[in-house]
Amino acid sequence: MKFDATKSFRAMAVLCLCFCFLLPSARAAESIRLIAVDSDSTSSLWVRVFLSHFIPEVDRRLAETGNYEIDWNPAFGGTIAKPRGVLTSLQYDLADIGIVTTPYHPDKLPYYMLPYVTPFVSNNIGLIARTMTELADKYPEIKDVWEGYNLHYLTSAGSIDTYNIILTDPLENIEDLQELKIGGVGANLLYLEGSGAVGVSSALTDWYNNMATGLMNGTIVWPEAATAYRLYEVAPYKLDIKFGGAASKAIAINTRTWARLPEEVKAVIQEVSYSYRDELALETDRVSSHAREEFMAQGGTIIPVSEEQRLLWVSNLPDLAGDWVRNMDDYGLPGQQILEDYMQIMRDNSQPIVRQWDQQ
Numbered sequence: 001m002k003f004d005a006t007k008s009f010r011a012m013a014v015l016c017l018c019f020c021f022l023l024p025s026a027r028a029a030e031s032i033r034l035i036a037v038d039s040d041s042t043s044s045l046w047v048r049v050f051l052s053h054f055i056p057e058v059d060r061r062l063a064e065t066g067n068y069e070i071d072w073n074p075a076f077g078g079t080i081a082k083p084r085g086v087l088t089s090l091q092y093d094l095a096d097i098g099i100v101t102t103p104y105h106p107d108k109l110p111y112y113m114l115p116y117v118t119p120f121v122s123n124n125i126g127l128i129a130r131t132m133t134e135l136a137d138k139y140p141e142i143k144d145v146w147e148g149y150n151l152h153y154l155t156s157a158g159s160i161d162t163y164n165i166i167l168t169d170p171l172e173n174i175e176d177l178q179e180l181k182i183g184g185v186g187a188n189l190l191y192l193e194g195s196g197a198v199g200v201s202s203a204l205t206d207w208y209n210n211m212a213t214g215l216m217n218g219t220i221v222w223p224e225a226a227t228a229y230r231l232y233e234v235a236p237y238k239l240d241i242k243f244g245g246a247a248s249k250a251i252a253i254n255t256r257t258w259a260r261l262p263e264e265v266k267a268v269i270q271e272v273s274y275s276y277r278d279e280l281a282l283e284t285d286r287v288s289s290h291a292r293e294e295f296m297a298q299g300g301t302i303i304p305v306s307e308e309q310r311l312l313w314v315s316n317l318p319d320l321a322g323d324w325v326r327n328m329d330d331y332g333l334p335g336q337q338i339l340e341d342y343m344q345i346m347r348d349n350s351q352p353i354v355r356q357w358d359q360q
Helices: 005-022 045-063 086-091 110-117 125-138 140-147 188-192 204-212 223-228 255-260 263-297 307-316 320-330 335-348
Strands: 030-037 068-075 097-101 151-157 164-167 181-184 198-201 218-221 237-240 249-254 301-304
Touching: 030 086, 045 068, 045 097, 045 263, 068 263, 086 097, 086 151, 086 249, 110 125, 110 140, 110 188, 110 320, 110 335, 125 140, 125 151, 125 263, 125 335, 140 151, 151 255, 151 263, 164 223, 181 188, 181 204, 188 198, 188 218, 204 218, 218 223, 223 263, 249 255, 249 263, 263 301, 320 335
Parallel strands: 030 068, 030 097, 181 198, 181 218, 237 301
Antiparallel strands: 097 249, 151 249, 164 218, 164 237
């Protein structure tokens, strides 16, 4: 039989064409550029977890379909936003997604003051963060506030399991706080009412220098920050008051950025924001458990506070939650309902509540 090269070539071409049709179509993933922002550096736990968990987890989930990929541009440590500037940097399109420190904005985001006006209730940061997210989902008026600043709210989060006070000099008893200058972020300075101490509104990044130079005699701080920022070097005395935890962070994204994202990307970012919230809480618990030992290992001294002293402290505080409810009413938000829901969730979870803030 004579070999027909032409027919053989045609047959091979048909086979190759059929094979090509059987192969999945290969196309490059669509790249989406996002600028992520926070004024704090990677010294802060919530920034580290954003870099180690949020970004890689979004990338991993998007890679499962291969349709999209994120071109991340992290802008942390004040490269775009200074302290108190993250919200406005997102609002005015300087960045796309970021970690907003909510107690910096009690006038703009009054809802997020809730853990601060209910001290001595819970040290469970995972529970607090989930509850704050749950209530924001339940009451759409809360998310509407974000929309007014061109921001889409994703979740609440936090790395503060409990606040204490660290001091540059020792004290014999709580009464010695009279006229001492104690720093805080603004919201937690409410804890000083009735103590005689003078609150100094200041940012975490300023605390070391402020105490080293005598501008402050101490500050209200959580365990991880006291060691991460080496505050024990200038304030080696910790008043172990245990004010409680606070979900002081919120993940938000610019509304114009959110609107242009494909639905698949939106779904992944929303899901991972919850995952980030829970991962940050777990990491907070892990780090905080070692922070106390590290504080003492670095020469720090823990000043114990009895339950009787804690009860006296919280009893001397004014009705912080009642003032918050009235402020929420001024914003058209259902403050009393939210407060009751929050406290009931804490009771249902058997939290060590010292004062029932919704039963004044």
